[in-house]
Amino acid sequence: MASTTINPTRMELTRLKTRRTTAIRGHKLLKDKRDELMRQFLDIVRLNKELRQKVEKKLMEAHSAFTVASAVMSPEMLEQALCYPKQSVSLDMKFKNIMSVNVPEYTFHTANDDPSEIFPYGFAQTSGELDDAVEALSEVFQDMLELAQVEKTMQLLAQEIEKTRRRVNALEYIMIPEYEKNIKYISMKLDENERSNTARLMKVKDMMLEEQVQKAEEKKRLRAQERHAAQQ
Amino acid sequence: MYKIAVMGDRDSVLGFRALGLDVFPCEEAAEARRQLHQLARNDYAVIYITEQLSSQIAAEIQRYKDEVTPAIILIPGKTGSLGLGESALQSAVERAVGADIL
Numbered sequence: 001m002a003s004t005t006i007n008p009t010r011m012e013l014t015r016l017k018t019r020r021t022t023a024i025r026g027h028k029l030l031k032d033k034r035d036e037l038m039r040q041f042l043d044i045v046r047l048n049k050e051l052r053q054k055v056e057k058k059l060m061e062a063h064s065a066f067t068v069a070s071a072v073m074s075p076e077m078l079e080q081a082l083c084y085p086k087q088s089v090s091l092d093m094k095f096k097n098i099m100s101v102n103v104p105e106y107t108f109h110t111a112n113d114d115p116s117e118i119f120p121y122g123f124a125q126t127s128g129e130l131d132d133a134v135e136a137l138s139e140v141f142q143d144m145l146e147l148a149q150v151e152k153t154m155q156l157l158a159q160e161i162e163k164t165r166r167r168v169n170a171l172e173y174i175m176i177p178e179y180e181k182n183i184k185y186i187s188m189k190l191d192e193n194e195r196s197n198t199a200r201l202m203k204v205k206d207m208m209l210e211e212q213v214q215k216a217e218e219k220k221r222l223r224a225q226e227r228h229a230a231q232q
Numbered sequence: 233m234y235k236i237a238v239m240g241d242r243d244s245v246l247g248f249r250a251l252g253l254d255v256f257p258c259e260e261a262a263e264a265r266r267q268l269h270q271l272a273r274n275d276y277a278v279i280y281i282t283e284q285l286s287s288q289i290a291a292e293i294q295r296y297k298d299e300v301t302p303a304i305i306l307i308p309g310k311t312g313s314l315g316l317g318e319s320a321l322q323s324a325v326e327r328a329v330g331a332d333i334l
Contacts, residue, residue, distance in 0.1 A: 056313050063310050066247050087252035091234040093277050120250055134250045148278045152303035159298050161328040
């Protein structure tokens, strides 16, 4: 922007002034958007942190239950027991609009509604520890899904905030100062032209006056000479 | 209708099969990378991946960060949490705010 030459004309000045007004208005709007996004983002970050800690803690419990189960049972048996799940989960995704950012909202459907149907094996050949482990996992699953939703929302918001922040800064520190500078340059140049024009007019007026005075004096002198000649 | 996938080492993810999630045991980075792209193309809206595996394919996960689907969520594996999930949270905050404010 800085390297381009600008025409110091009134038309250019008017154009720049409208662009500056637009830029200032856009800057204000984007700044409001950024502030609101930031407010929402911080809430979500806090929620995300809590959820993550909860999920990680519960998952570790489930994992240790599984370790116990696999210690009691042979790996082949374990594999066999979990091989054919009774339950199946499908996910429904809706979108929520937060300050023009589309964030996902998940709801899941289980094919089998009975909560006791999570065990895909007969109880005769498996250990009770495996039941505990599977139960622990199914408990944590709801939170895991919420974590997924919150974490994705957070990532998308972070991206949007970064973008908005860059725009706000570009307007505030580059575009608007640039317009101000150019407007100042043009108005200075126009004023300067105006002054030089006035000075030139004054000079011309002076010259014309001087000429007239000279002419008048010449006439006077001539008339005096004529009068003198007539008297003689 | 979307689906949910779980990726990671066999022992960590086996249990999720009982819940009816689609489980993809992966041990190696190259295999995991290929699997991840495949899942992303095939209607998987949420992919859970163990931190141990995710540390090997961080670049791929980064690629899906700005996409709406899939949401790739890190979970601790059998050997415990590496703190990668927390640090991802922190880097997102840093990206948005410009400083670590937590």
